[in-house]
Amino acid sequence: MSMQRRTVLGAALALPALACPAVTRAQGNFPDRPLRVIVPFGAGGPTDVVGRLLTDPVQAAIGQPMVIENRAGAGGNIGTREVARAAPDGHTLVLNAASPLVINQWLYRDMGYDPLTAFAPVSMLTTGPLLVIANPRAPFSTMGELVEYAKRNPGVVNYATAGNGTVPHLATEMFLRAAGIELTNVTYRATPQATQSVLSGETALFFDSPASITHVRSGAVKALAVTTPRRFAPFPEVPTVKESGGPEIAVEAWYGLLAPAGTPADRVARLHDAFATAIKRPEVAQRLAALGFEPVGNRPEEFAVTIRAEAARWGDVIRAANVRIE
Incomplete structure (x- = not known):
């Protein structure tokens, strides 16, 4: 995907200048530029x-x-x-x-x-965990429902990755092997484009960064699971992959x-x-x-x-x- 798109994350970056305590260890003039x-x-x-x-x-x-x-x-x-x-x-x-x-x-x-x-x-x-997100129109709302749907329809579900060999890609591969199902990989240049593909419905699923919780809270996507063995404190309402009906995996x-x-x-x-x-x-x-x-x-x-x-x-x-x- 050649287009560059900034996500709503950009709006979250505006922090006021913060006064940090000075580092007390003597370090000469470093850094001097x-x-x-x-x-x-x-x-x-x-x-x-x-x-x-x-x-x-x-x-x-x-x-x-x-x-x-x-x-x-x-x-x-x-x-x-x-x-x-x-x-x-x-x-x-x-x-x-x-x-x-x-x-x-x-x-x-x-x-x-x-x-x-x-x-x-x-x-x-x-x-942080990976956050498994799905398009709201996807015919599944839990990892268990995804597994059942994929077994009935092998290869039909498209999932996004932000490049082959990335952590989200390999986490998805771990999940597919553990669940014994087949999905179709659609590869994008970067995470924002992969996230956008789920928002638009171009793909149904993405093992995304936890920052996509902003899209979950806005209702733009639905959260299926987190990839850690335990629920994640910043959004405890999202179940683990196992709790959501899938096989147990652990990826941070x-x-x-x-x-x-x-x-x-x-x-x-x-x-x-x-x-x-x-x-x-x-x-x-x-x-x-x-x-x-x-x-x-x-x-x-x-x-x-x-x-x-x-x-x-x-x-x-x-x-x-x-x-x-x-």
Whole structure:
């Protein structure tokens, strides 16, 4: 899909400038110029949303502008590779979703970087479930009804993905294999376009980011389930996949910040303090909750452990599902 469309998420990004407490750790003059934060996906998607919500509080904390740059393409590899090759001085960062860090290595022959060695993890910023949404006119309102309908009509239901090999795509593949059903994949360039396809009725189903709860609350789509084992606190009325009559699956979508490998540890610590403080501010946490995200802000070493564990997990899923990039 070539058209660019911003979702209603854009309206949720206007946060007033927030006065964050100064980071007390002595860090010299770093940063001494604007932070360049690359988002390797299109504007209006969930990764972009997280970055723009953090812009004002991070700027207040570090005393320098924070500039978001969208560098979409190749499943997030293009923007991620740019940061992997940047000077390791802490001024160029990547705010990333899981795919370029733990999934793409199993799908692409050469990404131009090794996600396990090319970066210095700073912090996992947010996490949340995928939210399974359906067009209001779809002939099912629960995951159990979807399974029954698909078994009677194999291949008839179209489901959206925001690129092959993305977390929503692989989560859908996990669900289809566990349920023993066949749906038809329609691939879009980015999350906003995939969401829009469900809104318009072009597709019936999408394992979307939790930010699509705004469309559920407006009545534009219906929520079938969340992909976490337990209900999600920001919208507890939505059942889990199992509670909704489907097979049990467990998938979370997370977003994190990384610097190029070799960035000095004191600068990584300074960045961690600024972003972890910003993500947990009540004003930011409240806005994130409205969009279906939970703040994390964990330590760099904790984020590194998660990246390695998730890479191993998704490698197993991809091999089992025989997913390939054509």
